[in-house]
Amino acid sequence: MRIRRLRVAGFRNLGSLDLEPEARVCVVHGANGQGKTNLLEAIRFASCLQSFRTRQTSDLVQFGGSGFFVQVGVEDPNGLRDLRASWRAGARTVAVDGTRPSTIHEYLSVLPTVVFSPADAGLGHGDREAGRRYVDGASFFHDPLHVSRIRRYRQTLRQLNAALRRNTADLAAWEQRMAETAEPVHQARARTLRQIAPTVTGLYRAISGQGEELELSLEAPYLMEDEKGSLGYREALLRVLRARRDEDLRRGFTGAGPHRDRLVLRLDGRPLERHGSQGQRRSVGLALKLALLEWGCTNLGQPPVLLLDDPGSELDAERLAALGSFVDRWHGQVWIATTGPDVVPLNGDRDVAFYRMEKGAVHAR
């Protein structure tokens, strides 16, 4: 799928903006603070109703404004789709092809995107939250219902924690519900990771040019070592929850469950977060994101839109060259926000458009 139209109003420092991008690769360049990342962020918000920079949607509102509006026209094999999202006074309104979607899945499936931003450095540095978010994003491409699984599980976790704080008589029922709702989340994550791993390791080899063996695994450090294999996940988690009940009651929340799942990355058998060099971690971070793109393409039948935010700040010349040749070979749409127009070296100049950002306005070059 490709973005064919982009309209934005009231979003961060972006003025009223109306673009009709025609190229496969769109390079948005400009000095820092001009708004190039904001443009990618607006696309991302239209895609998944979340930013990759903040959890607070109110942060996205222009200074002094009261709301914002983003509209994208998306070309896919079935024709042109239209997504609109606006946010005003704390309330979000969305539309797909001019009507309110009956489920949020309907909206989220129109324009899948993959972001690579400086924040992704956390993936290689062992940022646990970033690791779980990554695996959940990949699981969502495989099965959009993953969103509902996570929601159900999180609500159960909140209730269980409240039951622990109050030490209520129904605690055992919440522990059991926790185990029941946790299992599908953990299993979907593990399945996704097993399936995406070969793509990640292949891309890592291409980006790093090294022969090290990259291994990925999803670990559940909260389960007891001797019970991991013999019991199913649900039963093992239930036993742990019961075993640690006294401790959890004292703390007022539980330390066991998918919120403690860990994406563990190893190079030649050694944990990346402790033994990897800066360069290795960056290569792994990029390989993970590009693998997500290919995985999305395989599962959805068409390539998600790739958003590369300031790759020059995160990658050295060698890795930028590897990224450039990936973008050249790739068939999906790519948006690149960079300080200079040729930070990511591209060979195929036929299908590339350049936009210069200045003070929130776009100038086509």
Place this chain on the structure above:
Amino acid sequence: MLAPPIQKVMRELQRLPGVGEKTATRFVLHLLKAPRTEVESLARALVELKEKVKPCSVCFQLTESDPCAVCASPRRDRSVVCVVEDQAGVLAIERTRTFFGLYHVLGGHLSPMEGVGPEDLRIRELVDRIGHGEIREVIVATNPHVEGEATALYLKKLLEPLGVRVTRIARGVPLGGDLEYIDALTLGRALEGRSSF
């Protein structure tokens, strides 16, 4: 500036679910135009509602007679009790026309976050009813969302040791939905396909 009596009625009306300022204004203007008899009859009906409708002392559904028509009916099967969260649950199950047992209205669901525990629901009353010996099966028809499922689990653990069969309505029902919004046919099938859980 609206006259104080108008403001007063508008404030009262806006306490009702789904009534905002606009709807309240329309109601007030209508009442002002309506004949005095109509307004008086509405006022009396409201007071009567509060005076005459009480929870049934057996099953806790809302009723004018006590026990309610369901509990009093000789045609209902007294060995099966369907447990629902609220009156809306009773109405939804009745609409299916496939259930001929009795009801038990819990008055909500477990929610530690909102401070609702087992002692805040009519669970002790349910246990007492089972203690009388006539009930052989309890069908748990709490809503299929996170809290309804946990409430169902809690009841199963609590009631099974009392020697009754505890079943749960089948999952033909959409996840996270409310019984109120599920069509009668789907709910009827879910009721027939209930299972041990």
